[in-house]
Amino acid sequence: MATFHIWTLGCQMNQADSLKLAAGLERLGYHPVEDDTAADLVVINTCSVRQHAEDRAYGRLGILKQRRVEGSTAKIVVMGCMVGPKTDDLRRRFPVVDEWARPQQFDGILAMAAEARDASDGELGSLLAGGMTRTYSLPKGPTAYVPVIHGCDKFCTYCIVPLRRGREDSRPVDDILDEVRFLAEHGVREVTLLGQTVEAYGHDLAERPDLATLFEGIDAIDGVKRVRFLTSYPKDMTGRIIDAVADQPKVCEYFNIPVQSGSDSMLERMRRGYTLAEFEERVARIRTRMPDAAIVTDVIVGCPGETDEEFADTVALIERTQFDTIHVAAYSPRPGTFAHRNMADDVPREVKKARLQVIEGLHAASATRINQRLLNQTVEVLVESEQDGRSTGRTRRGQLVHFDATNRIGDLVRVTVDQVTPWSLQGRVAGTLSFAVL
Numbered sequence: 153m154a155t156f157h158i159w160t161l162g163c164q165m166n167q168a169d170s171l172k173l174a175a176g177l178e179r180l181g182y183h184p185v186e187d188d189t190a191a192d193l194v195v196i197n198t199c200s201v202r203q204h205a206e207d208r209a210y211g212r213l214g215i216l217k218q219r220r221v222e223g224s225t226a227k228i229v230v231m232g233c234m235v236g237p238k239t240d241d242l243r244r245r246f247p248v249v250d251e252w253a254r255p256q257q258f259d260g261i262l263a264m265a266a267e268a269r270d271a272s273d274g275e276l277g278s279l280l281a282g283g284m285t286r287t288y289s290l291p292k293g294p295t296a297y298v299p300v301i302h303g304c305d306k307f308c309t310y311c312i313v314p315l316r317r318g319r320e321d322s323r324p325v326d327d328i329l330d331e332v333r334f335l336a337e338h339g340v341r342e343v344t345l346l347g348q349t350v351e352a353y354g355h356d357l358a359e360r361p362d363l364a365t366l367f368e369g370i371d372a373i374d375g376v377k378r379v380r381f382l383t384s385y386p387k388d389m390t391g392r393i394i395d396a397v398a399d400q401p402k403v404c405e406y407f408n409i410p411v412q413s414g415s416d417s418m419l420e421r422m423r424r425g426y427t428l429a430e431f432e433e434r435v436a437r438i439r440t441r442m443p444d445a446a447i448v449t450d451v452i453v454g455c456p457g458e459t460d461e462e463f464a465d466t467v468a469l470i471e472r473t474q475f476d477t478i479h480v481a482a483y484s485p486r487p488g489t490f491a492h493r494n495m496a497d498d499v500p501r502e503v504k505k506a507r508l509q510v511i512e513g514l515h516a517a518s519a520t521r522i523n524q525r526l527l528n529q530t531v532e533v534l535v536e537s538e539q540d541g542r543s544t545g546r547t548r549r550g551q552l553v554h555f556d557a558t559n560r561i562g563d564l565v566r567v568t569v570d571q572v573t574p575w576s577l578q579g580r581v582a583g584t585l586s587f588a589v590l
């Protein structure tokens with residue numbers, strides 16, 4: 153029996169790509185294995201957003217190279233954001249790799265996999281002739297990611313994504329809704345619509361649908377109880393989208409809007425395409441329509457030339473806004489980007505580290521305050537896992553909740569919160585809203 157193992161680094165989009173590749177490989181007769189030493193085909197799905205993620209991929213490639221020296225015959229594939237038009241260097245360093253594939257370019261991998269196990273031409277032919285587009289992966293639980301738009305047109309100066317994932321490319325509405333129906337039939341209760349800039353969805357399609365169009369389509373699909381969407385781009389977040397989130401009951405009041413910096417001069421150097429005032433206007437509009445909405449953001453500290461004053465502006469924004477979650481990272485220059493070519497990485501490492509810690513401290517403080525407000529409140533939780541009588545799930549606002557009860561995975565339950573930490577809630581079941589029909 154031919155086997156495969158996929159190791160995924162990076163964002164939700166990569167996780168979705170890995171599941172799609174897995175579905176294609178399974179159609180060719182391959183079976184997934186947990187242990188990569190037992191796989192005939194090992195795939196590393198890489199991330200280039202930060203040096204640390206690339207270093208982890210190099211580490212794994214080193215191990216695979218050594219195994220090959222010791223006689224392993226497993227085929228090795230590298231896919232994802234580390235693979236681009238200018239990655240000849242990488243190919244030279246790791247001749248042990250059998251196939252290189254850019255994000256979503258599955259054809260070469262499938263052809264190699266089919267050849268390696270002598271799969272029937274018919275199945276491979278159907279996958280390569282467009283069957284992959286409609287090959288949906290079986291869900292692993294009650295939640296699933298659904299990519300709706302690939303690529304990014306924004307070209308922020310520090311970011312490698314547009315260079316590796318290409319320009320914005322939306323999937324047709326029908327294809328997305330077919331996939332959501334398939335997922336619902338296989339037990340999925342919550343879908344997260346994915347895009348690097350998800351509100352850009354549809355601008356490149358003839359009928360000009362948008363995210364609100366997708367929300368309406370999913371509203372009519374039985375079984376799906378919740379919809380989320382990631383990642384927002386402040387400038388693309390129109391009033392229509394904010395209103396659609398407020399008006400569609402299935403859509404969770406959860407916004408992931410990266411601000412990246414609280415300083416206009418820094419935002420300009422990042423070429424983010426909006427001012428701080430515009431960002432804050434979006435936040436105000438969300439809070440007017442949905443006072444309890446969760447607002448999550450991303451911040452990069454130590455970008456080229458970031459002064460103490462610019463950093464202080466970011467701190468002030470965080471104190472004003474009280475974000476639910478802050479994903480913070482220190483700037484790391486990515487070869488090929490505008491910033492790498494034209495801007496000195498001039499903020500010392502210890503300054504970056506100190507700024508990172510300040511933001512992490514602010515995050516912990518605001519997460520504690522926000523979670524404490526939920527003490528003795530009852531929240532809606534979708535049960536995502538269950539072990540030894542303990543269930544775990546998430547609220548509509550994305551908070552992790554642990555509680556003592558044996559509900560079925562996929563049930564929607566009401567939980568009264570009796571303990572909080574900055575990162576999770578604990579409680580007891582107060583009732584079941586809907587049972588999973590799996």
Ligand code: SF4
Binds near residue numbers: 305306313314348
């Ligand atoms: S919006 Fe900017 S940061 Fe986000 S993926 Fe596009 S280029 Fe990168």
